[in-house]
Amino acid sequence: MKIIVCVKVVPDTASRLKVADDGKQIVQTDLTWIISPYDEYAIEEGLKLREKFTGEVILLSIGPDRVVAGLRNGLAMGADSAHQIHDPAFENLDAAGRATVLSAAIRHLGGADLILCGHQGSGEDDAQTAGLLAGALDLPVVSMAIKLDIDGPAAVVEREVEGGIEVWDVTLPAVITTQKGLNTPRYAGLKGIMAAKKKPMGTLDAAALGLSKDALAAKTERLTMAPPPDRPAVKLIPGDPATQAKELIRLLHEEAKVI
Amino acid sequence: MSNTILTFAEIRGGALRRPSLEAVSEARRLADVASGRVVSVLVGETNDTAAATLASHGADKVICFAAPALSSYSSESYARAVAKAVETEAPSAVFIPYTAMGKDLAPRLAFLTGGGLVSDCSSFEQKDGRLVAKRAQYSGRMISTFAWTTKLQIATLRPNVFALTAATTDRACEVVQAEVDTGARARVREFRAKEGVKKELVEAQVIVSGGRGLKAAEHYKLIEDLGAAMGAAIGASRAIVDDGWVSHSFQVGQTGKTVSPTLYIACGISGAIQHLAGMSSSRVIVAINKDPEAPIFKVANYGIVGDLFEVVPALTAEAKAHFASRS
Numbered sequence: 001m002k003i004i005v006c007v008k009v010v011p012d013t014a015s016r017l018k019v020a021d022d023g024k025q026i027v028q029t030d031l032t033w034i035i036s037p038y039d040e041y042a043i044e045e046g047l048k049l050r051e052k053f054t055g056e057v058i059l060l061s062i063g064p065d066r067v068v069a070g071l072r073n074g075l076a077m078g079a080d081s082a083h084q085i086h087d088p089a090f091e092n093l094d095a096a097g098r099a100t101v102l103s104a105a106i107r108h109l110g111g112a113d114l115i116l117c118g119h120q121g122s123g124e125d126d127a128q129t130a131g132l133l134a135g136a137l138d139l140p141v142v143s144m145a146i147k148l149d150i151d152g153p154a155a156v157v158e159r160e161v162e163g164g165i166e167v168w169d170v171t172l173p174a175v176i177t178t179q180k181g182l183n184t185p186r187y188a189g190l191k192g193i194m195a196a197k198k199k200p201m202g203t204l205d206a207a208a209l210g211l212s213k214d215a216l217a218a219k220t221e222r223l224t225m226a227p228p229p230d231r232p233a234v235k236l237i238p239g240d241p242a243t244q245a246k247e248l249i250r251l252l253h254e255e256a257k258v259i
Numbered sequence: 260m261s262n263t264i265l266t267f268a269e270i271r272g273g274a275l276r277r278p279s280l281e282a283v284s285e286a287r288r289l290a291d292v293a294s295g296r297v298v299s300v301l302v303g304e305t306n307d308t309a310a311a312t313l314a315s316h317g318a319d320k321v322i323c324f325a326a327p328a329l330s331s332y333s334s335e336s337y338a339r340a341v342a343k344a345v346e347t348e349a350p351s352a353v354f355i356p357y358t359a360m361g362k363d364l365a366p367r368l369a370f371l372t373g374g375g376l377v378s379d380c381s382s383f384e385q386k387d388g389r390l391v392a393k394r395a396q397y398s399g400r401m402i403s404t405f406a407w408t409t410k411l412q413i414a415t416l417r418p419n420v421f422a423l424t425a426a427t428t429d430r431a432c433e434v435v436q437a438e439v440d441t442g443a444r445a446r447v448r449e450f451r452a453k454e455g456v457k458k459e460l461v462e463a464q465v466i467v468s469g470g471r472g473l474k475a476a477e478h479y480k481l482i483e484d485l486g487a488a489m490g491a492a493i494g495a496s497r498a499i500v501d502d503g504w505v506s507h508s509f510q511v512g513q514t515g516k517t518v519s520p521t522l523y524i525a526c527g528i529s530g531a532i533q534h535l536a537g538m539s540s541s542r543v544i545v546a547i548n549k550d551p552e553a554p555i556f557k558v559a560n561y562g563i564v565g566d567l568f569e570v571v572p573a574l575t576a577e578a579k580a581h582f583a584s585r586s
Contacts, residue, residue, distance in 0.1 A: 131366025140445035219375030
């Protein structure tokens with residue numbers, strides 16, 4: 001089974017964020033970069049499927065050299081090979097642009113039986129790229145899987161929706177996005193880290209993928225970015241628990257008017 | 260420039276979900292400023308009541324795609340249906356609720372139509388006939404504004420943020436039937452309703468959440484009791500989900516759910532950035548925690564520094580008394 005996992009390398013959630021001088025993006029220096037937490041479930045699922053069916057797990061990530069460390073980490077978890085997709089034409093892509101680049105890369109690699117992506121990249125939080133990618137590859141997509149069973153060219157996928165669980169019938173090849181609940185991602189052990197150093201890491205650029213900057217024009221534009229306004233200071237309620245409870249209910253009813 | 264806004268209306272078990280009414284309400288608000296019209300698309304379990312409800316919240320026209328094969332959701336066939344409505348109505352914008360279905364559907368529609376998509380919008384303004392959307396990014400630590408460079412502006416709308424318009428029965432609404440190719444390689448075969456969950460987190464107006472301050476799984480009952488007394492949905496921090504006290508479907512925050520209720524009560528939750536990511540856009544936040552330095556107090560409107568094992572039962576009793584006196 002040939003499995004391609006698309007990985008996004010993002011600032012660690014706990015990073016201190018600063019807005020750049022242009023007021024449109026975060027300052028990208030002095031950040032710790034990690035694999036987007038949702039993508040770890042995608043890598044883990046790929047590895048589990050390879051263990052079950054044999055085959056290979058190939059990682060793809062768009063971005064400058066900081067994505068190489070993320071890809072190495074995925075290789076240390078057990079993936080077979082990785083490709084950094086990097087070109088000046090690929091800087092500051094929106095989700096539509098990323099999907100176009102990833103679809104070209106997947107075609108370049110001869111397609112796959114299954115394409116796994118985290119359901120959103122933490123940071124931009126768009127939750128769009130996988131769906132757009134499925135469209136570009138003309139494949140079906142199921143988002144936010146919490147269970148995946150594969151039998152030949154057919155898959156049964158479960159995903160959580162408001163009020164319950166949907167069970168899906170899917171014909172492969174397909175794009176499936178992952179979230180927490182699907183599995184527990186493994187840690188890369190020392191042995192894995194050593195082995196990862198010898199695994200193939202390729203690079204793909206715009207020329208290799210036959211893409212021009214025109215094909216990647218952004219469809220949305222961020223105009224401004226700023227931290228949210230401070231919330232008002234907390235009003236601490238004094239007294240013993242019974243008094244505090246009574247006063248809180250009164251404030252919620254009379255002052256905040258939310259109950 | 261077309262002044263039509265198209266909305267996708269999500270229907271489950273024969274009933275419209277509230278986020279679909281929020282989408283049509285917001286479309287109405289914007290259309291009224293620009294003397295435009297609102298067209299809603301219903302796919303699958305369409306019915307007259309649903310169409311009338313959409314009309315009462317602002318739709319001038321409802322397009323129903325009612326083929327039997329559409330009674331089970333698939334992004335392929337549903338996106339094709341909405342794309343067909345985009346073709347016939349030539350709207351300037353498409354609004355889709357940012358629900359599990361909307362998250363799956365919107366990117367496919369964006370691909371089919373070529374329109375740009377801005378996710379998880381929490382407000383819109385109009386500028387020279389074009390939209391500017393505001394949304395949270397970076398786990399709620401940044402607020403961004405976005406515009407579209409494509410003619411068609413597709414947006415998903417965060418549930419529970421946009422106000423419902425007052426329902427009216429006197430709006431003229433045209434209801435039309437339409438057809439689309441229903442083929443799909445991935446579709447829902449079965450829906451299993453969650454048992455014992457009365458309130459859906461992302462649609463709830465009031466949420467009571469518990470964290471590690473509860474000390475043991477059996478104490479989560481304190482949260483359930485307060486939730487029941489408040490008529491609230493119940494949630495959890497990542498820590499107690501990872502410890503297996505409650506299932507992942509209760510988790511609020513990064514890798515869990517993003518919620519925007521009018522009232523969020525955090526009990527024994529310290530307020531790690533991953534938790535704040537999922538609830539900091541709540542209108543009123545209450546924090547109950549024994550540690551006065553806990554970061555949750557930085558976002559809370561009201562705080563009680565104290566022992567939740569005493570405070571929460573007292574609050575449950577007070578809430579019961581409050582709602583009993585008002586019924």
